[in-house]
Amino acid sequence: MSNKEYILGANEKELNRLKIQHGVWLSEARRGWEIAEFGIDQTILDLGSGPGYCSQELARMVGENGRVISVDKSELFIKHLDLIKQKENIPIEPILADFDMLTLDSNILNGVYCRWALAWIPNPKEILKKISDALAPKGRMVIQEYYDWSTHQTNPVMPALKRAIGASLKSFKDSDSEIDIGSYLTQYLTEIGLKIISIRLMPKLAVPGSELWEWPVTFYESYFPRLVSMGYINDDDLEDAKKDIKKLEAISYSTICCPLMVEVIAEK
Numbered sequence: 001m002s003n004k005e006y007i008l009g010a011n012e013k014e015l016n017r018l019k020i021q022h023g024v025w026l027s028e029a030r031r032g033w034e035i036a037e038f039g040i041d042q043t044i045l046d047l048g049s050g051p052g053y054c055s056q057e058l059a060r061m062v063g064e065n066g067r068v069i070s071v072d073k074s075e076l077f078i079k080h081l082d083l084i085k086q087k088e089n090i091p092i093e094p095i096l097a098d099f100d101m102l103t104l105d106s107n108i109l110n111g112v113y114c115r116w117a118l119a120w121i122p123n124p125k126e127i128l129k130k131i132s133d134a135l136a137p138k139g140r141m142v143i144q145e146y147y148d149w150s151t152h153q154t155n156p157v158m159p160a161l162k163r164a165i166g167a168s169l170k171s172f173k174d175s176d177s178e179i180d181i182g183s184y185l186t187q188y189l190t191e192i193g194l195k196i197i198s199i200r201l202m203p204k205l206a207v208p209g210s211e212l213w214e215w216p217v218t219f220y221e222s223y224f225p226r227l228v229s230m231g232y233i234n235d236d237d238l239e240d241a242k243k244d245i246k247k248l249e250a251i252s253y254s255t256i257c258c259p260l261m262v263e264v265i266a267e268k
Contacts, residue, residue, distance in 0.1 A: 015051055015080065017218040022053035024215045025144075028202050029054055029115065032142040032263050033061065035198050042110035043067040047099070047131060048117025050074070052081035052092065058113065059090040069109075071095045071102055099127045104134035115144040118185075122176040125188045132192050135268040141194070145182035147201060147262035152216070155255045158248050160240030164224050167232040182262035194266035204258040208249050216256050220245060 038044060040063045046055045049070035059068045070092055072078055078096045085092045095102070099121060112131055118124040131141070149169055154161060172179035186196050206212040224241055227233045233241075248254045 014222065015077075017222060018050055019053065020211065020214050020218055024204070024212050025115070026054075026057070028144065028261075028263070029057070029113070029142075032144065032265060033058070033111075033113070036111055036140040036142045036265050038062070038111045038113075038140075038142075041065045043069070043108060044111045044113060045104070045109050045131065045134070046070045047112055047114040048072060049077070049081065049094075051077040052084060052094070054113060054115070055081060055092050055094075056084060056088070056090065059092050062091065064091060066091055068092045069095060069104075071097055071099070073098045099130075102130070104131070106133055107136045109134045110136055110139050112139070112141040112143075114141065116146075118143070118181045119145055119172075119179050120175075120177050124178070124181055124184075125192070128188055129192045132194060132268060137268055140197070140265060140267045141189070142263065142265050143182075143185055143189075144202070144261060144263045145185065146180055147182035147260045149179045149259040151203075151257055151260040153257050154248055155257070156248075156251065158244035160237060161220075161244035161248065163237060164220070164227065164233055164241040167227050167237075168223060171227060171230060171232050182264070185262070185264040189264065189266040194268055196264065197267050198263070198265040200263050202261040202263060204261070206256040206258060208252065208254060212258075213249075213256065216258055217245060217249075 038061060042062050043066065044058050044062060046058060046068055049055045049072045052070050055068050055070040062068060068091060070081055075096055078094045081092065081094045085094065121127060149172065152165055186199060189196060204212060206216060224238055228235060228238050
């Protein structure tokens with residue numbers, strides 16, 4: 001899988017999925033920002049901003065004299081964010097750029113927020129070093145990434161769904177990036193000279209009918225068809241997995257253990 005492509009594409013359907021994802025994870029993002037003491041009048045980089053749902057939250061946090069630099073490689077997402085910026089008149093600077101091509105002045109950032117961006121690139125440590133150079137002294141990074149994607153499972157076990165989830169993980173492992181980049185963050189951040197000030201795991205257990213349940217289910221709907229096109233499963237496997245999702249949803253006591261996330265906060 002090329003690092004130039006979005007894992008789930010960049011389209012209107014993905015915009016809606018990301019909005020659900022934002023709602024599920026907003027409280028965790030805010031907790032990290034609070035620990036990092038992000039606040040009024042600061043300059044914050046939202047690295048891998050997507051359509052900018054977190055950028056909007058950060059812009060309200062830093063206020064009219066602050067600045068949020070939102071970087072993403074999707075033209076659709078950056079256009080979406082630019083329209084929001086104009087409509088709401090908030091201090092966001094959308095930048096269309098691949099991380100490798102991104103240039104930032106030294107010591108201009110008070111903070112960096114990054115979630116689900118490093119897991120999809122082949123050179124996360126190199127990018128972290130580049131971003132750390134743009135941090136001002138005492139500036140902080142809040143990074144939230146997968147720690148162990150293999151924790152993703154359901155109870156009760158649904159055989160076809162289990163196979164499709166396993167195929168998803170294999171597709172990630174076969175790529176040129178590291179899906180469990182969260183398990184390396186403390187090492188990489190320390191090696192580039194930052195000080196770790198906070199680390200916490202973020203488990204999520206979903207039950208039918210909840211907003212959290214929609215997060216993995218919308219992933220299945222978007223990604224499983226891609227597994228067919230990539231040759232990891234066939235059309236029959238896909239249909240069986242879809243049936244298993246419906247069966248699972250109809251069981252009142254069922255659960256989905258979402259992939260384990262970690263938050264690491266580091267200071268320059």
